Amino acid sequence: MDGAARAVSLFFRIAVVGLSVAAAVVMATASQAFPFNYGGAVSYTKYPAFVYFVVAAVVSAVCSAAALYLSVVREAAAGWAVALLDVVTMGLLFSAAGAVFAVRRMAPLYLGVAGADTVAGRWVNGEFCHAAGAFCWRVTTSAIICAFAAAAVSVAVLTKGARHRGKH
Incomplete structure (x- = not known):
């Protein structure tokens, strides 16, 4: 059972790295242009929570990759470091x-002016998902991918713990 639990843990650790990177890429490419009468475009950079999301997903991918490396190369010696990286991830x-799920539901739509500085633009009342369907789809998809990554790291930690539980 020890080998099977290790394989499951490593599989989910690899999945966390891939899912974290995928979530960051999907969010970082989230933008939508509107016809001229609407006045511009919307991007993830206009929402601080979405910028946090991209940074958090990238940092979690790095932490998860480091935990994966330590789990494979220095399993016995780096137990506390892997645990710390898992908690951070x-x-x-x-x-x-x-x-993202909270802001997606409540935030108004920010319409920036194409080619202008970041101060130009206006906020439109109502959820941005009503007006910016493609942008909303990317934001929602990235949040779902991130939730799967969070679940995957949880499974990786639980299977690692199950591996050690039988030895006591």
């Missing part, structure tokens, strides 16, 4: 996904 992924 879980905290970042769960908080990032939660932030």
